[in-house]
Amino acid sequence: MRKKYFTLIILLFAIKSFAQIDAKAKFQKNKYELAVACYKKSDFVNALDLFSVASKIKPENELGQESIKKVDTLKCLLRKDMMQKALGTWKLIGDKPLWAVKTTKDSQNKLVDEFVEISENKILFYEQDKKTLVKKIIKTENLVYYNKDKSDSLFSAVILSDGTIWNCTVDDKSHVLHVINIAKQTENGVEKIENENLERYYLKM
Structure with a gap:
C-alpha cells in the first residue's frame, strides 16, 4: 500500500514538472514568434x-540559443544606428530638456560652454570660454558599451572609466542627446541607480 502511495506521489510530481516545462516552452515559443514578427x-x-526574454526562459534549448544570436545581432545593428546619429559635437544645455525655462537662464549665466565630441571609439569632453573661445580639454574616454550579459537587451548604455554607466538616447527631431546615469560598476559589482539619477541634455552643433 505504501509503495503504491509513494508511486502515486512521484507520478503526480512528474506530471506537474512536465506541465511546468511544457508551459515554459510554450511561453518561450510565443515570445520568439512575436520577436520574429517585430523583426x-x-x-x-x-x-x-x-x-532577450525568450533567451532567458530556456537558454539551453534551440530557441534559446537562436534568441541569443538574434540579441547579439540586433545589439550590433541598433548600436550602429545610434552611433550614426551620435557622431559629432554636442553642447551641454543642462540637466533638463531644452524647453525648460531654467535651463536657458542657467546657460546664459555660465562663463564657459561644455561640449562632448563623439567619434566611433572616443568621447572627448571639453570646455570653451564664451569670450575668448579658447578650448580646454577636460577628459577623454574610450567609447565602451556596457554589456552585463549576452542576453541583456540594453544596447545604448556606455560605461566610463570611473565606473559610471550612462544610457544614451538621441532624438532625431529635436537633435538632442539625452544621457542618464543608470548604474555604477564597483568592486562589489554593479549598483543600480533607481532614484535621483543624474541626467544631461546635449544639443547637436
Missing part, C-alpha cells in the same frame, strides 16, 4: 526585448 517589421527595439 520582420523592422521594429528592432521591441524585437530585441522579446528575443
Whole structure:
C-alpha cells in the first residue's frame, strides 16, 4: 500500500514538472514568434526585448540559443544606428530638456560652454570660454558599451572609466542627446541607480 502511495506521489510530481516545462516552452515559443514578427517589421527595439526574454526562459534549448544570436545581432545593428546619429559635437544645455525655462537662464549665466565630441571609439569632453573661445580639454574616454550579459537587451548604455554607466538616447527631431546615469560598476559589482539619477541634455552643433 505504501509503495503504491509513494508511486502515486512521484507520478503526480512528474506530471506537474512536465506541465511546468511544457508551459515554459510554450511561453518561450510565443515570445520568439512575436520577436520574429517585430523583426520582420523592422521594429528592432521591441524585437530585441522579446528575443532577450525568450533567451532567458530556456537558454539551453534551440530557441534559446537562436534568441541569443538574434540579441547579439540586433545589439550590433541598433548600436550602429545610434552611433550614426551620435557622431559629432554636442553642447551641454543642462540637466533638463531644452524647453525648460531654467535651463536657458542657467546657460546664459555660465562663463564657459561644455561640449562632448563623439567619434566611433572616443568621447572627448571639453570646455570653451564664451569670450575668448579658447578650448580646454577636460577628459577623454574610450567609447565602451556596457554589456552585463549576452542576453541583456540594453544596447545604448556606455560605461566610463570611473565606473559610471550612462544610457544614451538621441532624438532625431529635436537633435538632442539625452544621457542618464543608470548604474555604477564597483568592486562589489554593479549598483543600480533607481532614484535621483543624474541626467544631461546635449544639443547637436
